[in-house]
Amino acid sequence: MQFSESWLRQYVNPSLDSDALGHAMTMAGLEVEEQHSVAPVFTKIVIAQILSAEQHPDADRLRVCKVDAGTGQELQIVCGAPNARAGIKIPCAMVGAELPPAEVGGKPFMIKVGKLRGVESQGMLCSGRELGLGDDHEGILELPADAPIGKDIREYLDLDDQIFVIKLTPNKADCLSLMGIAREVSAITGAALCAPKWNVPAVSFDEKRKVIVENKELCGRFSGRVIRGVNPQAKTPDWIVQRLVRAGQRSISALVDLSNYVMLEMGQPTHVFDIDKLNGDITVRWAKAGEILELLNGQTVTLQGPDSAGKMQDAGVVADQSGPVALAGIMGGNHCAVSDVTKNIYVEAAYWLPSAIQGRARRFNFSTDAAHRFERGVDPQNTVNCLEYLSSLILEVCGGQAGPVDDQVLNLPERKAVKMRLARAQKVIGIPLTNTIVGDVFQRLGFDFKQDSDAFVVMPPSYRFDIEIEEDLIEEVARMYGFENIPDIPPVASLKMSAKAEAKRGIHLLRQRFALQGYQEVVNFGFTDLESEKRLTGVAQEDVIAVLNPIASQYGVMRSTLWGGLLNNLKANLNRGSGRVRLFEAGRVFMRDSSVQEEPGKVAGFNQPQKVGGLAYGSFVPEQWASANRVVDFFDVKGDLERALDPLQFVTEAGQHPALHPGRSAQIFLKTISGKTVVGWIGELHPGLQQSYELPQAPVLFELDLDLIRDLGLPQPEELSKFPAVQRDLALVVKQNVSAQSLLDAMAASKQKFVRTIELFDEFKPKSGSSSMADDEKSLAFRVTLLNTQETLQDPQIDAVMAALLDAVEKKCAARLR
Template identity: 35%
Template sequence: MRVSYQWLNEYVNLEGVSPEELAEQLTRGGIEVELVEPRDHGVKKVVVGHVKSVEPHPDADRLRVCTVDAGQGEFLNIVCGAPNVAAGQKVPVALSGARLPGGIKIKKSKLRGVTSEGMICSAGELGLPEKLLPKEQQDGILVFSPSAEVGEDAKKLLGLDDVVLELDLTPNRSDCLSMWGIAYEVGALLDREVRLPQPAERRPGGKGKSVDIVLDAEEDCPLYAAQVVEGIRLGPSPQWMQNRLLAAGVRPINNVVDITNYVMLEYGQPLHAFDYHRVDNGEIVVRHGTAGETVTTLDGVTRACDTETLLITDGSKPIAIAGVMGGENSEVTEETTTLLIESAYFSPESVRRTARRLGLRSEASTRFEKGVDPERILPALHRAVELMEELASGEVASAITAKQIGDIEEVAVDLRHSRLVGVLGVQVDKQAVTDIFRRLRFPTEVKEGVYRVQVPSRRPDISIEVDLIEEVARLYGYDRIPTTLPWGQQSPGSLTPEQRLRRVIRHTLRDIGFYEAVNYSLTSPNVLRSLEQVIHPKARPVRISMPMSDERKVLRTSLVPQLLEIAEYNIHRREEGVSLFEMGRVYLAEEKKLTQQPEERWMLAGLTTGTLTSKYWQREAEVPDFFSLKGDLEILFQRLGVAGIRYEAVQPEGYHPGRTARILMKNRVIGLIGQIHPQTAQTHDLEEVFIFELDLTPVAEAVLGETMQYRPLPKYPAITRDLALVVDEDIPANRLQELIHATGGKWLRSVTLFDVFTGGRIGKGKKSIAYSLTYQAKDRTLTDDEVNGVHQAVIAKLEKEVGASLRQ
């Protein structure tokens, strides 16, 4: 909202208060002033001149030599290049020594040998916003009304001696979208009288013309008023009105349109003027649109309506979109002589919904969608008709016709003084509170420490007790309320055990080179079907009743498909390698038709593809495989303190049949690790892709219920023995390690697999597998005989259980 300081001064006496001081007062009172802008932009010594004659320049085809009376006692000789300059015009003349916006200085000079004693200015050269000016004022020099006085200060004539305050209003302060609203606000802040125009209703001298109003959409238009004015003479509005509109950022058009815009800025009540003769039978019907119905608005665009679009019609055709924009078929033109002026209340929800759907916002819709004051609908109409008579030669041709559904609700709010003091934390005198409500012009009664406040309809933002407390606080002065520290019982914040667990997982995976991804919980059903859910095989995708798009139709049951999409995206952008993880919820339901909420479970998934390290001159690039990813998982399990993990080979659909295993913890399946099937990877333009997915629920149960145990570093040396075995090829290494651990006893500290070999002399159906066994005692140094005894027992156990033999 742009507020003219001079215009505001007509309603509130601003004597002794500069624009900067006023801006400070408003900001302290809760109405932030973003900018204080002088309209003159540094203009000095520019006056009204009368062009006496115009002659061609002797040495330049596009220049003209003008003789101008600028009220300086003698005529001035000015060279001008504007094509529209002509004798008899009143124009702005920058005298020698004048200053123009941008630091331009005007001085006496010669142009192509002819002396020029000043400059005839265009609107842009005076700093006027050209985009808001009529086309004829954008090209060439600015031409004043013939009534302008020669020698008059052009800055004053154009309203450039004014200052504009640009307000940054919060959505709840719709009352300040008008000069009246700002006047009430400033009057309260400065405790000064507010003087507002009080136009009386104009009535026709004779029988008058008829206007019939029918409200078929009562919930969206409970109040509608109209009046007819005839004898209209269309033309430019007076300079003072144009100045105020330009200061407010509104483009002057003609006297009729300018009056409706002026009253909207003054009262905050948008109005619209129809050509009465283009409204069939003088009838106004307010109704909702029908499917397929269209309206061509004033901007020449044909807009489709729906059943929620509120329309103004003449009973047979739409003539306006209520609260948004008028129709082209009832537009005021140069042939218009009779107006039907509309002033109405449209529900904010209806206007907001229509403006958003059509993508059409206007000054009127901005005010309607925030809520206008129903008490100003008739006064605004009175004011517009008064100005039509004064500035457009209009004569009232009908009485006001108004239809109202229901009464305007009166709002009364109680404020307890004890509550006020408790919230503000400062003792405010009761008389001071009453005085603040007087300044706000809120009628108030006080009884037993309770203020009964009648809230005027212009302040729809006040409805509860704390709203009144805010009003008292801002007028009392926020700077007078002392700053105090909060008090009360406090408890230190901390992470829950589940949050700590997830943080450890994130930090661990980041430390070993994975990047975290975050995806939508909604995905495509086709994506889910591309990979079988191994961990939760009975889970069915839960469909959304109103999806945003085909790509967001179902809740995910796995994190893997979306990681594949991210990997594909990055590889296509020349990333050599991608290592990702995501920790998030999946949604599990076994029912085809839901009768209860799906189960939400925290899952962890990881993916690696491409290269792990770049190629250097001393080494080849490292690529991931099943075992590198398994090693990353083991680091994670070790960091979490999870024991008893083992792996079993599986062949699920969508995965490589020989490089995939399920992860078990105490015989419970908690996850999957393996390679995506090459055909599936190829559909994503990927090469070898390795993934893991874990159900974090059993992991959390195992970790959160246990206390981390630490043991001291060993004091005594360890003894290492290597063990190379030949076993059947189908015996898993995990089975051998379990037997070694079970037989090794308390001295066996670790078992490390360091070699697997098949073929050659090993024989068909056999494999060689080698382990390094470390023995160590806590209380002494072991002897070779002790270690050899345990080691031989391990060998005997392996021979008996799995038919293992020592490799020769």
């Protein structure tokens, strides 16, 4: 919300300077995001009149002007503006004047006596942009004919007036108007509130335009009147234009300007139709499928009807007998817009239910001031009052005669009393309160209330949609009491640093491990789009957790995997020229789970585990002369995980996942004393998804349960052996469909006494007919490390162990010694 200080002080004028006023508003929850003068600092610029403007003898685009600046003598100034002519009044920078810098951070521009093409110039005639009043620099700024010559331009145009830009929270819809801000300032400072006054227009004829409201869940109140004989080309008063400009609105025409002015001042959006372009009665209803409307911004929209569930997808409309003429509460149509030839108008002010406006403008890819207000809530009791105010301004500026107000009250929100306990307010705010203090706060805010022992029962005003529960009233007490007046009291309990859990790995250490493997961390929203969620997880639509109020269509559901965000990150990097990408993310995912009960940190029916996921794309190492360039594969990423999760040991088993390549994906199992625990997945992206994401090659993905991989257990120390370890190699021939892990498991299950480690170090697959091995066989070589901590191992002991290992794999895996 942007406005000028002078406009605000017309309705409430506290004895505070500009800075103190801005601070007071910020401390009461109306954060002043920006505060600055109308124009930047400059000096010695006065109002002057051009007495004559002659062509420069040596330049076609320059004029030599004689100027009266109130100094008692004529000044000669060379000017290149095309509108420089005798008789007009303009801003004149005298010699020695300092103009604002041309760019941010630049130095002020000093005016000196100089020569332009051989002709002396004793000053400068200024455009609006040179004074910091806008971007117009096509000509010098022309001032009204009655502007006093010699007067300082800052004083004449009130350029020291402060512009406030307030950052409003969504619940403060009552402050989207000057009167709303003025009410707040009056309550904060205690200054008297002076509401705008006007004369109620006299009714000159009995004509009413029939309005039929078909849907009460769309429009709760509709007020309108006919005004005939207006002059649409009338000039908008300068004081209204000035206020609009300083509120960030440009002047368009008198009728539009007055409608915008009432919206900014009173908070009630209105609309003016050319009644001669309306065809028959007016109908307020939901849009029908296929209806087309050309809007005031030139955009043509095709409207949609209800979906299969009967829910409206588009906005409501104001329609005549030919079809829609405006999007209800959002924007008017071009068909019935007022123009320079308009003579008769229909002025409407309505209360559109917030639920009928919220999110509707977003579908059309624009937003409007009207929709911004209606979707947050507009005072339904002020509709006729604002209509009368706008009518009086139109009759005063544009002339004409007004008909009676047609007011239909259909579905106004029911306001319920809210109770606030004094003891509860003291506990929440943390300060001692009395009935007197609280009563004074509610009185200043204009709340109707009554006391019930140590509780207050408050009836919220019609313009305060945010007062619904006890905590809302407690917030009002805290705001008006003053956040800066609440004392800083240190906590009573002493703080104690908790010792790190020795058996758990910290998340930051895990992040560091992945970073050391070359992965960069990303942080994505917990939301994703429905199609990606279904493709990546294969869940049914009814199991997807939908967001009730998504911030955008691509964030409509909660994610149950981290891969969707990571793949979007990959796509964004590839689009910007990256050829090798390593990414990981640690965050929560969201899944339905009826077994989850309500408790601190948990929501009944929903499981929210923490996961760590990542992907690798491109070459397995950065391009270099010492290594052949090849694409990263399953085993490269598996190795990255082994190094990142060390000392935890995991195994992989082939498995099927909707998002992964059917033949190149596996489940990850963590080895524990009791067996194996599933902790995640690893594999290449499914070819169908690779095509959907338009990726030249498939990335390798992984996702792990964060809580399981953080649990390291306590280390078990043991004494270093005085005796040497012994290594033996075991080369085994098995069928090609036998996994190396099954051999390792078989050997581990035999539980040989002296075996410390068994590692696979070689794989051999023969070419057809070139070996004693069959075509469907392969050779796997294992290195077995043996150690006896009590004595040196002897050959008979070693041979017995190796024979037992060979016997185990022969029985369980049909292996033979090569």
